[in-house]
């Protein structure tokens with residue numbers, strides 16, 4: 331592993347970082363999809379990167395994860411990497427965010443690096459092929475048994491979905507189609523995308539309530555999570571989480587990109603236009619702190635998926651100790667290399683006694699939406 335780490339950080343990364351980040355992202359997704367097609371390439375990659383220590387599987391909300399680290403939404407927008415990700419040490423892929431209609435995304439540059447600050451400036455604008463193309467793709471793709479597939483759903487980033495009702499129907503269209511085709515093991519409602527033009531912000535209580543009312547009326551038996559903003563105060567965060575709990579979602583992903591450019595370690599790396607949210611290190615402490623407070627305030631029943639700035643195995647353990655049940659990451663893999671997931675797996679195995687174990691599903695009685703066992 332040390333050799334692979336050195337090779338990535340000393341040789342491969344300096345070369346990759348000379349090229350446009352979105353180009354490299356596209357090359358990796360296409361390459362990953364190709365390598366995932368063949369047993370031989372999956373096996374070879376798995377020899378280096380797949381976690382191979384003591385059992386670290388974990389069952390959360392009735393879903394068994396081989397390893398508790400998943401790829402966060404935004405890397406595999408169209409579901410092209412599900413075959414290769416288990417070989418790179420991931421236990422889950424949160425695909426998307428997908429939208430009801432295809433989105434071309436925002437104008438470039440959609441992705442920039444702040445190298446010294448270990449951050450990316452993300453302004454993708456939900457570039458994806460839309461829910462229909464995704465469903466078609468999933469129908470044609472087999473997946474490794476036990477590999478978990480989450481689907482993140484967002485509002486289409488176009489002029490048709492700008493009004494509140496149109497926006498809500500947009501989310502509902504995607505969810506209904508996924509439910510009808512039985513695709514995805516869990517669903518995440520992305521209420522906090524900082525990169526879409528106009529339209530409602532569904533992290534506002536007045537928009538969030540009707541959205542969740544509509545989405546939770548769609549019947550299925552899969553866990554549903556909300557992707558939370560992190561650039562908000564604790565009272566604001568609490569107001570959103572209260573609504574999430576009230577409407578019977580299973581948990582929260584904490585969280586999305588950081589909108590606060592002061593959180594960059596080197597402020598002068600900020601792009602002049604300040605367009606986009608920050609991933610990576612600027613997300614680490616705010617998300618860990620929100621995980622801690624959420625666990626303390628809402629008790630054991632709410633599932634927390636910790637996400638944001640996991641650059642090392644120690645960052646991952648911090649999030650687990652703060653109360654996360656599962657983790658997701660993107661930027662740490664880009665800055666540190668693909669051995670990071672295996673390192674986290676090993677650290678998890680060593681520290682398991684200090685970390686929350688399996689988590690049963692939160693019980694919510696329908697249709698009153700009376701939450702049965704959640705601490706105040």
Ligand SMILES: Cc1cc2nc3c(=O)[nH]c(=O)nc-3n(C[C@H](O)[C@H](O)[C@H](O)COP(=O)(O)O)c2cc1C
Pocket residue numbers: 402403404405426427441450452454456482520523557585586587608609610611613637638639640658659660661662
């Ligand atoms: C290129 C890129 C695209 C992203 N797109 C989405 C998205 O579509 N939906 C979403 O919920 N989060 C999206 N995110 C946010 C990530 O899921 C994650 O919350 C954030 O990057 C913090 O994790 P990290 O520091 O490990 O990257 C994106 C992040 C990146 C880097």
